[in-house]
Amino acid sequence: MLYSLDEDGKSFVVNHKFVETAASDLGLLEKAIEEWIAQNPALLFPKEQVLVFAQSVAGASMADILGLDSLGKLIIVEIKRDWSDRSTVSQLLEYAARYQDSSYETFNQLAKEYKNWAGRELIERFREFADLPQFSERDLFRSQRVFIVAPESDIALKKIVQWLRRYGVPIEFVPFRLFADDQQRPRFLDIEGATGETEAQGGDDVWAGHWIFNTNETYCPGAYERMFAERVIAIQGYENGGENLEGAAAGQKVFAYVNRQGIRALGDIIDEKVKPGKGIFLDNKGVQLPEEYHLDVAWKVVLPQDLALSNSQAADMGYSLPVRTVFGQLHRGKLAARIESEVRKRGAPSSSA
Helix, strand or coil: CEEEEEEECCEEEEEEEEEECCCHHHCCCHHHHHHHHHHCHHHCCCCECCEEEEECCCCCCCCCEEEECCCCCEEEEEECCCEECHHHHHHHHHHHHHHHCCCHHHHHHHHHCCCCCCCCCHHHHHHHHHCCCCCCHHHCCCCEEEEEEECEECHHHHHHHHHHHHCCCCEEEEEEEEEECCCCCEEEEEECCCCCCCCCCCCCCCCCCEEEEECCCCCCCCHHHHHHHHCEEEEECCCCCCHHHCCCCCCCEEEEEECCCEEEEEEEECCCCCEECCCCCECCCCCECCCEEEEEEEEEEECCHHHCECHHHHHHCCCCCCCCECEEECCCHHHHHHHHHHHHHHCCECCCC
């Protein structure tokens, strides 16, 4: 149960009550929940960006949402508005098996017919999204990630998902909750979100302490320059506050990736504590934007734009970077070390380090 807190003079008082309620009791269809996620993929993927290119069509046997992550993996999402059981896993794996044998042309046709895509080629949109202008359509959809989104499930489903994950199947169960007011109107959606972009680890090439951070210039161009000057990585405007910067430890390394440019900096994480901050994300009048969080970094190398290591160049070295991840691990440690070495070769230590 949720309660709203309203301001009353100099204090706050408990006011309205919001009760967790089933979607069916509120008259919500699964299509409505599907639309929420398709139009706002950050609800399901708070730690990365996903390119949604198709949704379910009446009368067609297909998953609710199809998308691509920045590595070209197919995202398959199945949504249940109420209780989910083991049959949902069977349904989702059936879709995954069928899509494994689907051609690029099949997915491209879905994308061309998708709203707001205006008939554009799927590979063109993906190349822009992933900063990989030479990416081949043959390399799309080589692997998959599958997600069940539902308010609750039986124990059997959760055990099946846990067992599949233990054996390397990229499947997640993501729960959500709906809260309604006393007029039975849906008012709040609480969704945990997926754990983040995943990569297959091969042999002994395991994580060696490297992270990648996307500076995300979409709404605040030039913010990365202030990050380099202030010795931080920073995020702004996320519903989950500073959680997307959590998980690292002091002494681990982070690459700063600037969209449409490449890796611009390499640094050491100073302090694992994520703190509220200011001064990085400003509007066009120089006014501070709300909800800014920092993680302190000692930048060791800051590259000029013409020396940035692009995602295409990293791919030529053997590593397609998860560039749409907000802040995530580069799991393949040996290749990450090669990229670190290349970045160090391209630039001298920052004078501010």
